[in-house]
Amino acid sequence: MRLLAAAAARRASGAVVHDLTTGQPSTPAPVAVRAAAARALDSDLIGYTMSTGIPTLRSAIAAHYERTYGLTVDPGEVVVTTGSSGGFILTFLAAFAAGDRVVVTRPGYPAYRNTLAALGCDVLELPADASSRFQPTLAQLQQLDRPPAGLIVASPANPTGTMLPADELAAIAGWCARNGVRLISDEIYHGITYSLDPTCAWQTDRSAVVVNSFSKYWAMTGWRLGWLLCPADLVDAVDRLASNLALCPPTLAQHAAVRAFDDYTELDERVAGYRRNRALLLPGLRELGLTRLAPADGAFYAYVDVSEFCADSMAFCYRMLDEIGVAVAPGVDFDPVGGHRFIRMSFAGDESGISGALSALGDWLPSQRQ
Ligand SMILES: Cc1ncc(COP(=O)(O)O)c(C=O)c1O
Numbered sequence: 406m407r408l409l410a411a412a413a414a415r416r417a418s419g420a421v422v423h424d425l426t427t428g429q430p431s432t433p434a435p436v437a438v439r440a441a442a443a444r445a446l447d448s449d450l451i452g453y454t455m456s457t458g459i460p461t462l463r464s465a466i467a468a469h470y471e472r473t474y475g476l477t478v479d480p481g482e483v484v485v486t487t488g489s490s491g492g493f494i495l496t497f498l499a500a501f502a503a504g505d506r507v508v509v510t511r512p513g514y515p516a517y518r519n520t521l522a523a524l525g526c527d528v529l530e531l532p533a534d535a536s537s538r539f540q541p542t543l544a545q546l547q548q549l550d551r552p553p554a555g556l557i558v559a560s561p562a563n564p565t566g567t568m569l570p571a572d573e574l575a576a577i578a579g580w581c582a583r584n585g586v587r588l589i590s591d592e593i594y595h596g597i598t599y600s601l602d603p604t605c606a607w608q609t610d611r612s613a614v615v616v617n618s619f620s621k622y623w624a625m626t627g628w629r630l631g632w633l634l635c636p637a638d639l640v641d642a643v644d645r646l647a648s649n650l651a652l653c654p655p656t657l658a659q660h661a662a663v664r665a666f667d668d669y670t671e672l673d674e675r676v677a678g679y680r681r682n683r684a685l686l687l688p689g690l691r692e693l694g695l696t697r698l699a700p701a702d703g704a705f706y707a708y709v710d711v712s713e714f715c716a717d718s719m720a721f722c723y724r725m726l727d728e729i730g731v732a733v734a735p736g737v738d739f740d741p742v743g744g745h746r747f748i749r750m751s752f753a754g755d756e757s758g759i760s761g762a763l764s765a766l767g768d769w770l771p772s773q774r775q
Contacts, residue, residue, distance in 0.1 A: 408722055412732040423731045423762035425750040428563065430624035430705075435671050437664040438625065445660035454656050456648035457640075458485025458632070461663050466632050469666050473595075474605045482634055484643050487654045489593050489618035489631035490516065494650070496614045496633060497524050499642035500587045505554035510541050512708070512740035512747070514563045514591070529553060532742070538567040539699050539708070543576050552584040558606075559591035561598060561703030564739040564749040568702040571604040578609035588613035593631070596622030597676050598703035599683060605634075612636045619658075621704070622672055623665050628658040679705050682752035682759055689763040690750075693770050705753040708736070712746040714773040721773075722748060729765040 409426060416422045433439065445451065457463070463480040470478040486492035493516070501507060503525030509517045511530035521528045529549075533539045541558060558577065560569040569577070574590075581588040590606035590613050606613040611634075618631035635643055647653070686707055687698060697710035715721035719735040726732050736747030752759060 408726065408732065408734070411723065411726055415726065415730060421730045421761070422726075423729075423758050423765060424754060425752070425758065425762055426732045426734050427751045427753050428706075429626040429753060430621065430675065431754050432624045432675055434619075434625045434628060434661070435623060435665060435668065437667040438623070438661045441664040442657055442661035445657055449656075449660055451656045451660075454653040454659060456651075456653050457644050458483070458654055459656075459659050459663075462659050463632075465663050465666050470605065470607075470634075472666075474608060476605060476607055478607070478634060482637070482640070484633040484635045484640070484647065485654045485659060486631045486633060486647070487651055488620060488626075488629045489591065489616045491629070491651065491654065492616045492618075492631045492633045493517070493520055493589075494524075495643045495646050496589055496616065496639075497521060497526065498646050499639045500589075500614065501526050501554050507555040507557065508541070508546070508549075508553045509557045510539070510559075510562070511742060512539060512564055512736065512744060513557075514559060515738060517557050517591075526554075530742075534743075535697070535699065535710075538569075538702075539565040540567055540569045540573070541577065543573070543580055546577065546580055546586075552586050555587040555589060556581055557589045557591060559593070560603065561594040562591075563594070563704060564706050564734070564736070564747075565699040565708040566594075566701040566704040566706045567699050567708075568598065568601045568603065570601060574604055574606065575609040578606050578613055582610040582612055589616060590614070591616050593618045594621050594704040596672065597679060597705065599680055600700070600702045603703065607634055612638075614639065619662055619665060622676075623662075624672075624675065625658070625662070625665070628661070629655050630658040630662050679752060682754070682756060683707075685756060686750065686752045686759050686763070689759070693763070693766055694774075695770075705751055707750045707752065709748050709750060710746055711748050714770065714775060716745065716775070718745050718748050724773075725766075725769070729769045731762045731765050 615634035699708040736744030
């Protein structure tokens with residue numbers, strides 16, 4: 406956040422900023438969604454809804470699973486939430502008690518760790534590196550002294566973009582089910598994948614909680630809408646928590662999102678844009694000598710080992726911004742232990758931002774080699 410403020414100050418002063426920090430699409434919500442929002446404003450009260458979401462949206466989400474994964478989901482198993490962020494809070498509160506041990510991967514999306522800690526859970530970070538695509542392994546779980554109350558996986562993940570291959574996700578989901586571990590599968594980057602096909606945790610086991618969102622593939626971050634596929638034993642608790650904590654997810658966004666599944670072509674064209682950006686950024690970084698990149702299977706991030714150029718990626722990011730106007734996220738945001746060796750570069754923006762950053766880095770990086 407401090408780096409973002411520094412980048413904004415630099416931009417305000419009129420200096421150039423090649424911004425590769427962003428964790429969100431650079432395009433607006435789909436056309437049909439925006440049109441539906443305009444119609445709903447004129448025709449609907451935009452009052453409270455059921456705490457689990459309007460039935461038409463829950464049905465539309467259930468149909469998305471049939472279409473995309475061949476998975477039959479009952480609309481009653483879908484809970485619409487205030488972004489996936491709201492879904493995580495409901496899930497953690499419904500599934501865990503204070504003091505429960507919940508396993509996350511390091512590096513990983515920092516809100517898992519922070520939200521769990523705020524709720525009094527005991528967070529255990531499993532270190533992950535390039536040898537396992539920065540994903541947790543079954544062997545690591547089997548070596549724990551006792552099965553934890555929960556495990557969070559994300560595939561594709563933030564900050565690495567890496568995915569769990571289908572057989573590994575299935576093996577982990579099976580282990581969780583056999584050992585009474587509540588698996589929470591963050592599938593928010595599904596739809597934005599390049600090399601592997603994403604699988605849904607419910608294709609293996611329906612005691613897992615699947616967390617998803619309109620934020621990334623549908624480019625609707627600020628509409629604050631996500632959903633859970635919620636196991637039968639948690640639906641009631643989640644429903645009661647949702648109505649107490651926020652009454653309902655945003656109503657205007659719900660009416661609009663019913664139309665989010667009308668046209669996947671528009672969405673996939675955007676993914677094609679990310680794919681072009683990826684094809685520019687990854688080889689460009691390798692040419693500059695930044696060869697140790699996490700396999701960017703999905704999402705829109707490159708997680709880059711910069712230890713040949715710095716001992717402290719936070720200081721490196723500030724220098725890079727100050728000296729050449731390239732803004733990226735330091736790895737310590739995602740990994741407090743090993744993140745000082747990494748940076749995260751987003752390719753969600755436009756091609757010109759990426760080529761501008763690459764050419765600025767080309768002139769500057771050789772002087773940084775340690
Ligand atoms: C892996 C991951 N999960 C969850 C979220 C939260 O997204 P939202 O609350 O907008 O659905 C993000 C946001 O960047 C993310 O990267």
